[in-house]
Amino acid sequence: xxxxxxxxxxxxxxxxxxxxxxxxxxxxxxxxxxxxxxxxxxxxxxxxxxxxxxxxxxxxxxxxxxxxxxxxxxxxxxxxxxxxxxxxxxxxxxxxxxxxxxxxxxxxxxxxxxxxxxxxxxxxxxxxxxxxxxxxxxxxxxxxxxxxxxxxxxxxxxxxxxxxxxxxxxxxxxxxxxxxxxxxxxxxxxxxxxxxxxxxxxxxxxxxxxxxxxxxxxxxxxxxxxxxxxxxxxxxxxxxxxxxxxxxxxxxxxxxxxxxxxxxxxxxxxxxxxxxxxxxxxxxxxxxxxxxxxxxxxxxxxxxxxxxxxxxxxxxxxxxxxxxxxxxxxxxxxxxxxxxxxxxxxxxxxxxxxxxxxxxxxxx
Numbered sequence: 001x002x003x004x005x006x007x008x009x010x011x012x013x014x015x016x017x018x019x020x021x022x023x024x025x026x027x028x029x030x031x032x033x034x035x036x037x038x039x040x041x042x043x044x045x046x047x048x049x050x051x052x053x054x055x056x057x058x059x060x061x062x063x064x065x066x067x068x069x070x071x072x073x074x075x076x077x078x079x080x081x082x083x084x085x086x087x088x089x090x091x092x093x094x095x096x097x098x099x100x101x102x103x104x105x106x107x108x109x110x111x112x113x114x115x116x117x118x119x120x121x122x123x124x125x126x127x128x129x130x131x132x133x134x135x136x137x138x139x140x141x142x143x144x145x146x147x148x149x150x151x152x153x154x155x156x157x158x159x160x161x162x163x164x165x166x167x168x169x170x171x172x173x174x175x176x177x178x179x180x181x182x183x184x185x186x187x188x189x190x191x192x193x194x195x196x197x198x199x200x201x202x203x204x205x206x207x208x209x210x211x212x213x214x215x216x217x218x219x220x221x222x223x224x225x226x227x228x229x230x231x232x233x234x235x236x237x238x239x240x241x242x243x244x245x246x247x248x249x250x251x252x253x254x255x256x257x258x259x260x261x262x263x264x265x266x267x268x269x270x271x272x273x274x275x276x277x278x279x280x281x282x283x284x285x286x287x288x289x290x291x292x293x294x295x296x297x298x299x300x301x302x303x304x305x306x307x308x309x310x311x312x313x314x315x316x317x318x319x320x321x322x323x324x325x326x327x328x329x330x331x332x333x334x335x336x337x338x339x340x341x342x343x344x345x346x347x348x349x350x351x352x353x354x355x356x357x358x359x360x361x362x363x364x
Contacts, residue, residue: 016290023196027189036183036260039192041300042199043256048280048292049199050249053206055278056286057215058242059222060139063274064129064147065250067154068122070269072251074158074165075118076258078108080174091173096163105164111178118255119248126247127240134236134243139225151271158266170265182262195256199293202249206289209245218242276303279318282325285332294333 027035047069054060081090082105088094089101108114129150133143158165165171180187209215221228221235228235258264267273276299284295299321306314329336 020200024193027192032183032185032188035192036188037301037304039188039195040257040260041297042192042195043253043260044277044280044300045293045296046195046199046202046256047250047253047277048284048296049202049206049289050246050253051277052281052284052286052289052292053209053249054239054242054246055281056288056292057210057222058218058239060239060243061144061278062147062243062246063144063271063278064150065246065277066269066271066274067151068126068247068250069254069257069273069277070154070158070264070266071122071125072118072254073258073264073268074171074254075108075114075121075251076255077171077174077264078105079111079114080177080258081171082109083176084174090166090171092166092169092171093163098163102164115255119251122251122254123244123248127244130240130243131236134239137236148271148274151269151274155266155270158269166265168266170263170268172263172265174262177259182259191256191259195260198252198256202252203289203293206245206249209242210289214238214241276318279322279325281332283321283329283332285334288332288334291332291334298333 026038030038047065051062051065054062085091089098093101107117129146133139133146138146159168161167175182177187182191210218217228217233217235218238221233221238225235254264280295280299281292282295283291283299284293285291302317303314306317325332331338
């Protein structure tokens with residue numbers, strides 16, 4: 001059996017290596033539009049990995065990751081908008097009779113600062129929310145409700161401050177970065193590879209974390225927080241740090257998303273997108289990391305395909321999927337794969353045992 005398990009792990013590594021090679025060759029066979037879509041799906045997968053870290057391994061369900069995603073996306077969009085506007089004010093500010101660029105927009109003239117803030121702002125917000133809730137032992141459905149309330153507050157703020165954020169229209173109207181057109185074929189390929197590399201690095205980072213002592217304590221706190229506290233660990237800090245990293249990854253995904261799509265609005269950081277993010281992880285299999293990637297890519301591809309054919313049909317499909325996953329696939333696609341693999345190994349072991357018995361009977 002250990003040999004079978006070892007071969008199984010080796011086979012999985014080979015399979016994922018082949019998948020990575022195929023992903024690297026995608027620009028050679030995909031159109032510019034489909035390649036941009038795939039890069040958008042990979043950006044979403046980065047967010048899904050972070051969400052799986054806090055939900056799958058920490059047992060904390062967040063319905064507010066749309067906020068962290070949106071903060072990162074707005075940070076990059078603000079830089080792009082300022083670059084497109086040049087010395088003048090952004091167009092929506094002119095329409096709203098703003099005479100001077102707000103002070104908090106000034107740092108976003110620099111790409112390194114905008115990129116840093118796109119990671120730090122969602123990470124800081126996640127840290128503050130996690131610190132005050134986990135320290136007060138607020139968990140379960142109460143924490144989930146708090147994250148939903150955070151989404152409503154932030155979305156209302158971004159919609160209401162139209163002169164600063166563009167309101168319901170969001171930020172759009174930018175086409176260049178570093179002097180290159182965002183939708184030029186060369187730029188599209190470059191951004192695709194950047195997103196793919198970031199996804200691989202995010203997966204490796206989170207994989208190392210969950211296999212470390214930190215990850216073991218995080219999982220133990222998920223399964224028995226009081227026991228972990230009795231052993232001398234403070235579960236609140238572990239959950240807070242995991243939630244902070246999850247928020248940072250969501251912000252990073254938002255920045256890459258804006259570069260692919262060219263727009264960000266409050267509707268993209270609302271409650272419905274946040275629920276969809278949870279569905280990605282649930283479909284792929286929470287507590288696996290790779291399942292989060294699979295779920296994010298499959299569901300976003302399905303959403304695009306179904307929306308193209310039936311614009312109103314996606315919401316029904318999403319609701320049906322959520323019910324089906326809860327009832328029939330609680331461990332997601334990865335869980336189904338593991339169950340089938342376990343069944344196949346048991347069947348193979350029984351077959352081998354039967355062969356041994358028959359051989360002994362023949363020689364006796």
